Amino acid sequence: MWLVAANVVRWRRYGDGGQEFRPGTKAYRGGTKVYVVSTYGGMAHEDVSTIGRGRGSGRWITIDTGSRHLHTFRAQLVYTPAVLRRARGFCTPPPAREEAEELAALLERLAAAYRDSHYRTSHPTPCLCHTCLVTPE
Structure with a gap:
């Protein structure tokens, strides 16, 4: 089955004005590979349903992030049986390769925009957020 895969950011901004950092998310470690099985929140795709290995147990979990x-x-x-079993409840019919590629490109653009606009304050120094780690000044 064709799905959209992504990785969890290593560090995310947190707290008042995004001046603090936390590794990964509450459910996933930073760098964990996840599969996007559903999007919602209107056309904005701000939140997505994902399947990945959980932070604590290492078992496959399905969670919105x-x-x-x-x-x-x-x-x-995707060939992993555990992922396929969980994804079948979300993806009927399964997406074609072209649909998955289009959704991946759209989500990449939107996620970058959401990271930049979520905190309206300047980045702390030194900054460990994904945007600053990928594009050093």
Whole structure:
């Protein structure tokens, strides 16, 4: 089945004005590979349903997360039985490769915009957020 794969950001901004950092998310470690199985929140795709290995147990979990906490969206052919079982409840019929590629490109653009606009304050120094780590000044 073709799904959109992404990685959880290593560090995310947190707290008042985004001046603090936390590794990954509450459910996923930073860098964890997840599969996007559903989007919602209107046409904005601000939140997505994901399948990935949980932070604490390492078991496969399905959870909703903000797209701003994910990066490197890409279409990927999935063979893992646990992921396929969980994804079948969301994806009927399963998306074609072209649909997955289009959604991955859209989510990559939107997630970058959400990361930039979520906190309206300047980045702390030194900054560990995904945007600053990927594009050093």
